[in-house]
Amino acid sequence: MSDIRLLIVDDDPFIRESLKMILELDPEITVEGVCTNGEEALQFVQKHGGINVVLMDIRMPVCDGVEGTRRIKAYNPGIAVIILTTFDDDEYIIEALRNGAGGYLLKNVAPDRIIDGIKTVARGNVLIHPDIAKKLTVFLKPSDKTPNAKKSLAEYGLTVSEQQIVEKIADGLSNKEIARQLHLSEGTxxxxxxxxxxxLVLRDRTQIAIFYLKL
Structure with missing residues (x-):
């Protein structure tokens, strides 16, 4: 049995079926179903237990990917959601991540990039492409009066080591990569x-990354 049980959500039938055919070629991924909008996706995960990753289009009728992400994460925070879109829209990216999405990919990336992205998020890591991270940083750029990130993190009671880990998470590194760079065990x-x-009173790694980018 594959490690990743995936749901594809997109209102375009060609894209849905194309993704299904491509992703099912990977032995680690099982496509459990396809849906046309966020509301259908919520109903699907409620009815079919075991879905652990949702690949979600961002612009759909009835219930878009931003709202769909919010509903699914509210139902089961353990389900990872990846936003997939052709639209380069900063506000949609921000709102989807705030609602708990674990990453963001453009539909025009190569299939192996989508597969790698799915596996990255399934492992609990944040999937934010460096170019997108730069855009988010600009979009969330603080005023001149906002203290620098290190000072702000310290004000929240984070130790120097914890501040370093926050920075690494915002860079999209996995626990294993962070452990290797900081010479720590993965357990630590x-x-x-x-x-x-x-x-920080946050829910998951994605929120840590957003919190840091805001600072």
Whole structure:
């Protein structure tokens, strides 16, 4: 049985079926179903247990990807959602991430990039392409009166080590990569992240990344 049980959500039947055919070629991915909007997606995950990743178009009738993400994450925070779109829309990206999306991909990227992105988010990592991270940083650019990120993180009670881990998460690194760069065990990194989430009153790694980019 594959590790990733995927739901594809897109109002374009050609894209739905094309993605299904491509993604099912990977032995680690099982496409459990396809839906045409966010409301259908919520109903599908409620009816079919075991879905752990949703690949979600951002602009759809009835219920778009931003609202669909919010509803699915409210129902089951453990389901990872990846926003997939042809639209380069900053506000949609921000809102989807705020609603709990674990990443963002453009539909015109190569199929192997989509597969890699799905696996990255399924492992609990944040999928934010460097170019998109730069755009988010500009979009969330603070005023001149806002203190620098390190000072702000310290004001929230984060230790120097915790601040370093927040920065690495915002860069899209996995726990394993963070552990290697900071010469820590993966278990120690996980413990740090648990403490960071508690101190910042956040839900997951995606929110940590957004929090840091805001600063």
């Amino acid at each position: 990194v996980k413990n740090y992240i648990t403490d960071i989430l508690s101190k």
